[in-house]
Amino acid sequence: MEPKTFAGKGLRYTIRCAELRDAAELSALRVRIDGETEHMDREAGEGFMDEKDFEMLITADSESGVRLFLVAEADGNLVGYARCEGSVLRRFAHRAEFGICVAKAYWGCGIGGELLRHALDWADGSGIEKVNLSVLAANESAIRLYAKHGFEKEGVLKNDRKHADGRYYDTVLMGRFHAKTASLS
Template sequence: MILVDQKEFYIRNLRYFIRSAKEDDAKYLSNVRLQIDGETENMDRDKGEAYIDESGFKQIIKDDTESVNKLFLVAEVNERIVGFSRCEGNKLKRTSHKVEFGVCVLKGYWGYGIGQNLLKESIHWADLNEIKKINLNVLETNDKAIRLYKKYGFEVEGILKKDKVLSDGNYYNTVLMGRFKKD
């Protein structure tokens, strides 16, 4: 299994690093995830739902680090985690060629390419590890994310109609996207 070495980025006067998560990150990840869930409705959860505490994140990081088809990346600014992404595969033979990608970044750090660079590093890792397909779900109103995913070779594979109800009381579709590695 190949971990991702730390990489430095400097965009619009912001210096940040992307690297594989370590168990020491668990205490920060719990709070970051909670904050992100409260900042946007692009995520699946409302703030506090499906809460993962420090020990839960430690276990996820440990499992992801030991698996050939899982990747947990963090983005760091001034030694503070401001976002993260995961690629999660499974052990089933028939679906072992694919992973599910998810990403989140604190709202104060949007516009610095953090989500894009987490995606690029995840794609690179997947290609190196013979992962053939990356799947993801995105809210239909998240045009910026949909454009980004298409830029990196993702295609719309389906729509889950009226899949989420947001704070305005309306139902929204979820767009299913996938990227298949061409040999």
């Protein structure tokens, strides 16, 4: 994918594929985002990935025909990222898992929507028929964004997560079929 620049809401940002030079910044960004919101699966520092871990992930994703790693860059820094990960197993080769993270200071700027749109364009062009994701049920803005892009709720995992406040939270499972596949159902 060629880098694409967008402007809106007083911000210019670029969506592009992750590169090895991004690894150290991605490591720091992931920890920062995990600590900014309860919407992520991890608390800050959990499942830590260092620069080398990100280098290996970026290399594996760029060498695979069923994986995509996008970053969003604004104000000279990475401010978000998204990944799609397909499967090499035949029974699951038609689908990919999607995940997205955007720094809190950049929420509402359209970055998440563009990362999602580009990931879906890639999936549709790569022969992936279905994109799956999971989202905290309390993250209503993300659920609205996904629904706007054709995702449907497929299920709810009750009391799936227990946060630091001691409360349990549900996880919503969502899926989106490629338009051609959906018309065949």
